[in-house]
Amino acid sequence: MELAAARELWRPEPGWLNTASYGLPPQPAWDAMQAALADWRVGRTSWEGWDESVGRSRAAFARLVGVPAADVTIGAAASQVLAPLAAALPDGARVLAPVEEFTSNLFPYLAQAGRGVRVRTVPAADLAGAVDASTDLVAFSLVQSATGAVAAYDETVAAARAHGALVAVDATQACGWLPFSAAAADAVVVAAYKWLMAPRGVAFGYFAPELRERMTPSAAGWYAGASVHDSYYGPPLRLASDARRFDISPAWLNWVGAAPALELLAEVGVAAVYAYDVDLANRFLVGLGRPPGDSAIVTVDAPGARERLAAAGIRAAVRDGRVRASFHLYSTVDDVDLALAALT
Structure with a gap:
């Protein structure tokens, strides 16, 4: 499956930049689990x-x-x-x-x-x-x-x-x-x-x-x-x-x-995921005046980040004034730009 087609299998609320805490399930995973839960509830299967x-x-x-x-x-x-x-x-x-x-x-x-x-x-x-x-x-x-x-x-x-x-x-x-x-x-x-x-x-x-x-x-x-x-x-x-x-x-x-x-x-291939995730992470870094890197997880100093990100609806990890943002298949350019607008 091409990466662009795979990305259609998520519908996250805008602003989730915290896969380093937990990832979001694609639709087939969610559907399979809901079907299993329904079967478990009524004893329909072994x-x-x-x-x-x-x-x-x-x-x-x-x-x-x-x-x-x-x-x-x-x-x-x-x-x-x-x-x-x-x-x-x-x-x-x-x-x-x-x-x-x-x-x-x-x-x-x-x-x-x-x-x-x-x-x-x-x-x-x-x-x-x-x-x-x-x-x-x-x-x-x-x-x-x-x-x-x-x-x-x-x-x-x-x-x-x-x-x-x-x-x-x-x-x-x-x-x-x-x-x-x-x-x-x-x-x-x-x-x-x-x-x-x-x-x-x-x-x-x-x-x-x-x-x-x-x-x-x-x-x-x-x-x-x-x-x-x-x-x-x-x-x-x-x-x-x-x-x-x-x-x-x-x-x-x-x-x-x-x-x-x-x-x-x-099926998508990790190499394609790497290119997509790191490209978004680097868009975030460059937008904050930092040099690009090689990771889907980035950490930056941003005073007042917790309040500013929360007001913009961005969910990322914030510890001691440092923002840890992480980008995966369901992250979008809009998510990145929304976070940048909040922090700059």
């Missing part, structure tokens, strides 16, 4: 139909980040997906992360302090240069949520590889608009309710096969079984041989809403 959305979502996510679906696990939140990786770190392991890192990709490792796991933080711009022989894992966000800064992905991965360190990437603020290959890292986690425009409670993880061999699926239940329908009761342990062994039982209705949104993004 759960197996809803469950098909999990497989569809997994396949679409794998396509978006360039990995086999067999290497993708599903979950509910970024930190939950990362938990088995943190637990698999050896006693006394050393983790390197940006000081600005979002805690979903920090707390799982900090929680291992009782085993001697230590986390060292440095400014994000210094991350690649700070990797050394003592580093066991480098953890960072592909796009920083507060500022929109895009990490030096290739450079940081290369530095980690040169020192034999693992790489764990939180791509929550990148996946859906920024093209990248998850396979360059060892682990990539994404909470899907932002740029993938799924309901909250949907998350994905890519785990490289070599990494999975070190990890224990401690949260395994029936949904992690080699055959889900043969895993309802009793021993022995019979887990899937691929990344599904780290799946948790899905909240089905959320996945019903996720599958159409991810499939639409995969």
